Amino acid sequence: MEWTKEPESYEEVEACVDAVLARVGKRIVLGLPLGIGKANHFANALYARAERDPSITLTIFTALTLERPASGNELQRRFVQPLLDRLYRDYHDLAYNQARRKGLLPRNVEVCEFFMQPGSMLNVPSAQQDYVSSNYTLVPRDLLDRGVNLIAQMVSPAPDSSGDYSLSSNPDLTLPLLALAEERNHGPIVVVGEVNPRLPFVGGDARVSESLFDFVLEGESFEQDIFPAPNAPVGITDYALSFHIASLVKDGGTLQVGIGALGDAICHTLRLRQTHNQEFSDILHSLQSELDATVSTIPAESSLFTRGIYGASEMVPEGFLHLRRAGVMKRKVYQDATLQSLLNAGTFSDCASEDLLLALRDSGRIQSPLTEADTKFLQAMGIIDPSYSWRGHRFLDEGGEMEECDLHSTAGRTKLLGSVAGKPIAGGTWLHGGFYLGSTSLYRELREMDPGELAGINMTGIDYINALEKDRELKRAQRQHARFVNSAMMVTLNGAVVSDGLANGKVVSGVGGQYNFVAQAQELPGGRSIIALSSTRTTGGRVQSNIVWEYPNCTIPRHLRDVVVTEYGIADLRGKSDRDVMVSMICITDSRFQRELLSKARAAGKVERGFKIPAAYRNNTPHRLEAIFEQGHRPALLPYYPLGTDFTEQEAQLAVALQSLKEAGRNIFTYWPLLRKGRDIAKHRLDEFPAVRACLERLGFDGSDDYHHRLLAYLVAGAYSKFFDDKRALGDTADPTDENGS
Known part of the structure; x- marks a missing residue:
């Protein structure tokens, strides 16, 4: 899509609000990015205007509205207050969220979220009533159906003189929304960019021309630190889960994980597999040596990462940068399905070579002699010399034409390669992401990253990350051996997953992209969806099982059941009968709850009365895990904060x-x-x-x-x-x- 307009620039937010109202009118449907990408100053000023003027109708459609840490009790208050002073001193809370929490939203303002900060709005009636349950990839459609006419987003200015901006953390919905609006002839959507130089400038698809914007807010008042999400401490249960999950990740594969202690643990454990392989293997053996094929026949992966893995994750966790430094996340993918398939075969390295040229010719991807389109493709990928001209199939220099060359001879191919022979192919991407959120260290590392390294990160639209509909052949080639890891609150004995809501209908968070990834894993050759959960939770001092017989709320239906992991093992549910699914789930349940679940399965006729839980799965206890992780120097390998923390x-x-x-x-x-x-x-x-x-x-x-x-x-x-x-x-x-x- 092309934009030709030039943005109007403002230093005062109130003047910008005046201009937006003059352009849009008094019926406003505002799309705000999720997470850190919100234009807080503009959103607050627009909300305040609607508060004062009841003739304005304002609908805010967003997700993951971030708040400074709250203090729910005396201990929390005393712990949190110094953090507010140190980490959040210049963060501007969103006024609509504070009003919503207090039940003070005016009648002319509606706030709809499709994903809420987990657990933050359980007792806020307006948030519960106005929640929109939608798959992440369908949010652009839902926004257009609601008549969105305004987007306000924090952006980062280009470090050069181009005048470009970066959508940085949040091209995820903005790019597909604008593309879909154009496809539907939706009508104008006004775009406001709030410029913050402290937001990392990330290129790739997130880099856009200034002409994308109608209005730009620039000035010192909009420069502020990015909202930090300090890493939480990682417990033994998360580490046990992460070792099982790490054993499912194949070298040469693809990985998606989310934010939180479990995501940190998974990334750290994969790093241990690469940097402390013997210790990793020993711990994995301690966890899995007694387990049999009752629940899973998936071979355990414990080898070093020689080819590496590629990240394709809606949420870019901080751990991916740690994996990159450790030489784990190093597999690059390219924007051509044929080239990617050739590289997947392992016959070629991702460097320009004569053999690669011949393979592209033999596959039919390029012709001999090269066409204009072939030449553009090969030069864009850095596979042939940039001075080659397809006109006459010759090289051109300042003195005139050089000798003719083509693919038919060794000499011709050598000439074609020229200065790029043996050099890495251009345009390699080791990480596709939709949005990022993390500690101050994450933001600092992205700001300071070498441009060549940063070029391997492509923040892009969520339709590219979470779905296969567009560029299906290319994505199937890129996403080899995909492992999509998502957390759950509960899983029923028949494999249905509960991730977003409670039995009484209250929403804890939202569906987000979980369903997208689960469905995608079913379609990708070699792809697997991994649902991870702790087998128990402690509520009010009482231990309860997270594997349950039934539950009235469901995020992922049982017909999409795939792999479920608890701290006690891996249950491979794909293609299994109900009986075998239930037996597998019982085997990875905490032993304190196995008998009760088995009794219910027997009573329902789902498991035969003579079935007995195998001996290897009758000792699923926290004490057993603690004994495993306390051996020798293992505790030193498993710190509470494996990726560091913003805490002192x-x-x-x-x-x-x-x-x-x-x-x-x-x-x-x-x-x-x-x-x-x-x-x-x-x-x-x-x-x-x-x-x-x-x-x-x-x-x-x-x-x-x-x-x-x-x-x-x-x-x-x-x-x-x-x-x-x-x-x-x-x-x-x-x-x-x-x-x-x-």
């Missing part, structure tokens, strides 16, 4: 301690050992434990006479004391003196 060392330890308190709930029987130990330390032994003293000072509990505060201090001291004999490392932590909080 003290905050990182506190986050682990507070997480353990949250899981314990409010049960006095689970709290009592911590209270007793913490009381002893806090009252009598603080001089022996200066780290505990510093921790209590950090939370403001030093010298407190309040009884409630003293109990909280004892709990924290007890939970914090686990680090005194903990063999697991923290990982890299932030320097609190760093002005950027990185």
